[in-house]
Amino acid sequence: MEIDTTETVDERTLYAVAADALGGMVDVVVETERMAAMIAATRADQIDQCRRFAEVTVPVTTSRGMTPWSQADTARRTLVSELACALRLPERTVETLVMESRMLVHELPATLETLRAGDISYRHVKSIIDHANSLPETQRAEFEAAVLTYAAKLSVSQFDRKARTVRERMDPATITERHTKSVADRELSIENPRDGMAWLHHYLPATDAHAIYNRATEAATARAKGDDRTLEQRRSDFATELLLGGEIPGQAPSGIRPWIAVIVPVMSLLGHSDEPATLEGYGPIDIETARRLAGDATSFVRILTHPETGAVLSVGRDRYSVPADLKTWLRLRDGTCRKPGCSRTAVRCDIDHSHEWQHLGETAHNNLAHLCPKHHAEKHHTGWRLKHVGDGDIQWTSPSGRAYLSEPSMRMPVPSVQLPVPSMRMPVPSVQLPVPPVPLLVASPLLPVPSAYPASADADSFRI
Numbered sequence: 001m002e003i004d005t006t007e008t009v010d011e012r013t014l015y016a017v018a019a020d021a022l023g024g025m026v027d028v029v030v031e032t033e034r035m036a037a038m039i040a041a042t043r044a045d046q047i048d049q050c051r052r053f054a055e056v057t058v059p060v061t062t063s064r065g066m067t068p069w070s071q072a073d074t075a076r077r078t079l080v081s082e083l084a085c086a087l088r089l090p091e092r093t094v095e096t097l098v099m100e101s102r103m104l105v106h107e108l109p110a111t112l113e114t115l116r117a118g119d120i121s122y123r124h125v126k127s128i129i130d131h132a133n134s135l136p137e138t139q140r141a142e143f144e145a146a147v148l149t150y151a152a153k154l155s156v157s158q159f160d161r162k163a164r165t166v167r168e169r170m171d172p173a174t175i176t177e178r179h180t181k182s183v184a185d186r187e188l189s190i191e192n193p194r195d196g197m198a199w200l201h202h203y204l205p206a207t208d209a210h211a212i213y214n215r216a217t218e219a220a221t222a223r224a225k226g227d228d229r230t231l232e233q234r235r236s237d238f239a240t241e242l243l244l245g246g247e248i249p250g251q252a253p254s255g256i257r258p259w260i261a262v263i264v265p266v267m268s269l270l271g272h273s274d275e276p277a278t279l280e281g282y283g284p285i286d287i288e289t290a291r292r293l294a295g296d297a298t299s300f301v302r303i304l305t306h307p308e309t310g311a312v313l314s315v316g317r318d319r320y321s322v323p324a325d326l327k328t329w330l331r332l333r334d335g336t337c338r339k340p341g342c343s344r345t346a347v348r349c350d351i352d353h354s355h356e357w358q359h360l361g362e363t364a365h366n367n368l369a370h371l372c373p374k375h376h377a378e379k380h381h382t383g384w385r386l387k388h389v390g391d392g393d394i395q396w397t398s399p400s401g402r403a404y405l406s407e408p409s410m411r412m413p414v415p416s417v418q419l420p421v422p423s424m425r426m427p428v429p430s431v432q433l434p435v436p437p438v439p440l441l442v443a444s445p446l447l448p449v450p451s452a453y454p455a456s457a458d459a460d461s462f463r464i
């Protein structure tokens with residue numbers, strides 16, 4: 001703030017007093033941050049203690065017909081799963097915490113002590129671990145000694161640049177070797193922000209990335225004439241069309257096709273309600289987009305819902321074969337993998353017999369749940385147990401005895417009759433409809449689907 005030199009002595013004094021007070025408040029924050037660093041050091045000790053204890057005590061579970069996991073894998077998975085649920089953190093975050101704690105305790109002891117003294121933040125520590133972890137074990141102590149003093153003087157980003165430079169000098173691997181290693185980490189991932197949009201991240205070799213970008217740019221430029229979309233919009237649209245509509249080498253054109261599910265409240269579809277549609281695996285999307293998708297869908301399943309509670313009361317069967325109906329019913333109920341904390345969409349999960357089939361578990365809605373491949377394997381190889389407790393709720397018990405409740409994505413109807421049958425081919429349970437239902441549509445369109453939804457027709461006319 002600029003101080004007016006014409007002010008009185010009293011006003012100056014006031015500024016000075018206020019500045020002192022603010023300084024005192026900043027000191028308190030600095031001290032809190034120092035305590036947070038100390039606590040982070042204690043947490044590293046504790047997590048590493050858990051890891052070492054688990055590695056010698058967690059039993060290897062044998063599941064019929066499956067190769068047992070190694071002791072180390074079983075212990076690691078059990079611990080990560082226990083901590084992730086107890087702390088309500090993603091398992092990847094916990095995996096990182098376990099790795100960081102092990103490195104701090106066993107490979108970077110000076111860093112741990114500096115953190116314990118409150119002299120550096122955990123963000124500085126993460127930078128040290130990240131760079132040290134990319135060096136051979138024999139060089140990590142030397143790297144730590146070379147950079148640690150800077151951590152107490154520099155901001156996190158300044159320090160990270162410094163650490164990167166030191167690491168580059170020490171790294172014995174050639175750029176070719178490092179690139180080869182990094183190529184193995186390539187991946188395609190998705191991030192869901194707001195407003196019905198999502199980021200698709202593609203981590204891949206720079207040569208391929210630039211080639212893709214250049215091709216999309218050329219195509220977008222070639223289409224510029226008479227097109228009022230911006231270059232960015234055309235480039236994005238071209239990439240989308242190519243990924244969704246392009247053929248996959250070695251596969252028949254009818255092989256893997258894009259599939260998405262959209263739940264559209266019919267009252268919104270007809271313009272009588274503002275309730276948004278739901279894109280499976282994402283959440284609410286605007287009704288206009290949903291209308292467009294519904295307009296071009298190749299098949300629908302009619303869903304009946306309670307007009308006030310929105311609870312699903314019945315799943316129609318006129319378009320789907322019987323097993324597909326049951327799968328749809330379960331997918332709507334579960335939404336995602338049912339392991340607490342996991343958000344892998346149900347479409348990418350297995351349908352697991354909670355009580356195993358070979359142990360007389362029934363193929364019934366209250367003995368089936370979606371589990372992603374990772375948690376499906378974990379259920380067989382570790383001490384996690386689950387139990388259906390009614391109304392779609394599943395109670396999980398961790399190997400250490402902690403209980404967690406997994407709630408369904410949708411409360412599905414309680415079936416009036418249960419028919420255990422000896423395979424997955426079980427009809428969707430029939431139900432009595434207590435009230436006049438409001439129909440919903442689930443669309444499974446093949447994309448791209450840019451056509452408009454006819455405004456005057458009723459819902460049934462869109463079943464193909």
Ligand SMILES: [Zn+2]
Nearest residue numbers: 337342372375
């Ligand atoms: Zn999962």
